[in-house]
Amino acid sequence: MTNRDTEIEHTEAPSIDRLHGHKEPPTTEPADGTRQHRDRRLSIVLGVIVTCQLMVAVDSNVVNIALPEIQSGLGLSALALAWVFSGYSLAYGGLLLLGGRASDILGRRRMFVWGLSLVVLASILGGIAPNDWLLIGARALQGVGFAFAGPAALSMIAATFDEGPERTRALGVFSMVTGFGITLGLILGGVLTTLSWRLVFFINVPIGVLTIILALRYLDETERHSGKFDLLGAILSTVGMVGIVYGLTNGSSGWTEVGTVAPIIVGATLIALFVYVERSADQPIMPLRLLGNPVRAGAYATFVLLMASMAGTYILLSLYIQEALGFSPLVAGLAFLPMAAVQFGVAKFAPKVIARFGRKPVLIVGVALMMAEAIWLTTTNASTNYLTGVLGPFILLGAGLSLAFVTLNMTVLGxxxxxxxxAASGLLQATQQIGLSLGVAILTTLNQSARTDRERVSSSASDALAHGLAHAVIAAVIFTALALLIGLFAIKIPKQQTEA
Structure with a gap:
């Protein structure tokens, strides 16, 4: 194993000018006009890339808010309604590794445009769907499109923006947009659903078309790397990921149920076989050297834990605000705005903070803030209101997410x-999807169990809801505590790497 495999080195990603084929003078600074043109172009490029990520973040929540209206509008059974959610999750989570590798071999702009084109087509089909099977198929097709466009978008940041302050700022915006997109999805879902649930699909069409046009105009195709697809690895990774995500999604219905245990076992077995096959593959879909670096492997593991904590807490708070505090879906979405505002502010200053203190201290602070947020929520009771028990955790969560996610993205892509x-971007988003499914499954299961137990001894609905939330987020405390231990002892970023 080479030093490159065991130590993240400071390398310079190709700038947008070099991707154009322009040669920079070796010793002179570019003219002001040239520099301004490059900065303006990079701003447009970043805007195009993060718009795709915004669509990914918005899409899941905007549809989830509309699920009750979709069920009544099409007369869906409970099973069909569940598949509207699961069809997307399985397709998206299952194909991320393949999507990431495809962008390396076929070109990142090409996969970005093809993936978004598929999303636009699927959104049209979902918007006009007259029955359950076409709607479920459209949601699955959306997941396929985002599984190819998402990794391409993240990897284009690493390929386009020079490592250092430039890339740090780009990743800060990328991370901020991810969190803001979740909140925006809740708000848009409430607004659009009051008009027509079909609008939650159609909203993707104009945004997607405009993004594709701008991508073709401003994004340069990155270097294509010769190779062939690892067909066996693609099959094993896709089916294995689908099995794990499907089993975790069913976890809320019972962790001992066959529908939960069997898919997880089969999926985990196939992923283990996939790792074995990748060891000897000529063109692996997931180069194992990505995990051979302990720093990067620790960052991936931390992502799983933090996504599990964030996603599970986010879902429960959304339900708690509506069911216990009596907020409407629209007001509930607006209630998340303080968190989005904090994310925006912290992400804006994250590059300077990282440059001053280094990646590892910033990561530790971010994880610690998320753990403090989860601990605070364990004190929820029947008298808790938005100002005393929700606003504070939102602020801590927003700040922690920005600090932790920016530094983790830098560590994975550095x-x-x-x-x-x-491939690294696809694996990163795949770990996030696993963490999301794991967190939602575990926290919703604990919430329901604690809530049911409380209902047997209390006649207060708000007391039962608060009890369920307080007990469920103990799992979030454990997730963040494990992430903190990994950050402290496993992620050892070399001193020359701590500068942004």
Whole structure:
């Protein structure tokens, strides 16, 4: 194993000018006009890339808010309604590794445009769907499109923006948009659903078309790396990921149920076989050198834990605000705005903070803030209101997410060879999807169990809801505590890497 495999090095990603084929003078600074043109172009490029991420973040929540209206509008059974959610999650989570590798081999702009084109087509089909099977198929097709466009978008940041302050700022915006998109999805879902649930699908069409046009105009195609697809690895990783995500999604219905245990066992077995196959594959879909680096492997593991904590807490708070505090869906979405505002502010200053103190201290502070948020929520009781028990955790969560996610993205994407950027981005988003499914399944299960127990001894609905939330977020405390231990002892970023 080479030093490159065992130590993240400070490497320079190709700038947008070099991607154009322009050669920079070796010793002179570019003219002001040239620099301004490059900065303006990079701003447009970043806007195009993060718009795709915004669509990914918004899409799931905007549809979830509309699920009751969709069920009544099409007369869906409970099973069909569940598949509207699961069809997307399975397709998206199952194909992320393949999507990431495809961007390395076929070109990142090409996969970005193809993926978004598929999303636009699927959104049209979902908006006009007259029955359950077409709607479920459209949601699955949306997941496929985002599974190819998402990794391409993240890897284009690493390929386009030079490592250092430039890339840190880009990743800060990317991370901020991810959190803001979740809140925006809740708000848009409430507004659009009051008009027509079909609008939650159609909203993707104009945004997607405009983004594709701008991508074709401003995004340069990155270098394509010769190779062939690892067909066996693609099959094993896709089916294995689908099995794990499907089993975790069913976890809320019972962790001992066959529908939960069997898919997880089968999925985990196939992923283990996938890792074995990748060891000897000529062109692996997931180069194992990505995990051979302990720092990067620790960052991936931390992502799983933090996503599990964040996603599970987010879902429960959304339900608690509506059911216990009596907020309407629209007001509930607006209640998340303080968190989005904090994320925006912290992400804006994250590059300077990282440059001053280094990645690891910033990561530790971010994780600690998320753990403090989860601990605060364990004190929820029947007298808790928005100002005393929800607003504070929102602020801590927003700040923690920005600090932790920016530094983790930098750690995962730092020092990568261009041929591995797509695969690393696909694996990053796959770990996030696993963490999301794991957190939602575990926290909703604990919430329901504690809530049911409380209802047997209390006649107060708000007391039962508060009890369920307080007990469920103990799992979030454990997730963040484990992430904190990994950050303290497993992620050892070399001193020369701590500068932004």
């Amino acid at each position: 020092g990568l060879e261009p041929r591995d950027m797509g």
